[in-house]
Amino acid sequence: MFERQKVRDAVYLAYPDRKFLGMTDLTGSFDFLVYRVDLEDGESVVFRGQRNEISPYEGAIEYGAQLAGEQRFYERVPHLPVPRVLCIEPDESALGFPYGFFTYKLGSRLSELFPQVSHRHA
Numbered sequence: 001m002f003e004r005q006k007v008r009d010a011v012y013l014a015y016p017d018r019k020f021l022g023m024t025d026l027t028g029s030f031d032f033l034v035y036r037v038d039l040e041d042g043e044s045v046v047f048r049g050q051r052n053e054i055s056p057y058e059g060a061i062e063y064g065a066q067l068a069g070e071q072r073f074y075e076r077v078p079h080l081p082v083p084r085v086l087c088i089e090p091d092e093s094a095l096g097f098p099y100g101f102f103t104y105k106l107g108s109r110l111s112e113l114f115p116q117v118s119h120r121h122a
Contacts (some may be wrong), residue, residue, distance in 0.1 A: 007047050011037050015045070023047070 008020055012033070017039035026034040035047045 007035055007037065007049065010049075011045065011047060015039065018043075 004023065007023060011020060021038040021040045023038065024036045026036055033049050035049075036044050037047050038044050
């Protein structure tokens with residue numbers, strides 16, 4: 001679903017001054033995957049990629065609701081680390097899968113919508 005280079009690109013958008021060391025698959029399925037991404041300074045961050053089907057009747061994704069859903073997901077599955085880099089891939093038609101990267105940093109407006117991102121690490 002997400003090539004490793006796309007994961008690297010998304011992590012670089014969130015952490016442009018950090019060197020990428022490697023990544024490990026944590027879990028995944030057809031609709032989502034989670035990677036631990038190791039940075040050269042020894043810190044690890046978590047990347048989550050998700051495919052969302054966009055209904056022409058419902059309109060565009062409302063990202064605040066998406067992040068609230070992420071919070072509920074990780075409350076129910078506490079053994080998974082909470083992601084600090086998130087990528088949402090909108091699936092707008094049955095004919096193709098256009099990519100839309102969505103990243104956030106701690107202290108950003110998105111991390112306020114997804115507050116426990118600052119509390120748990122890989």
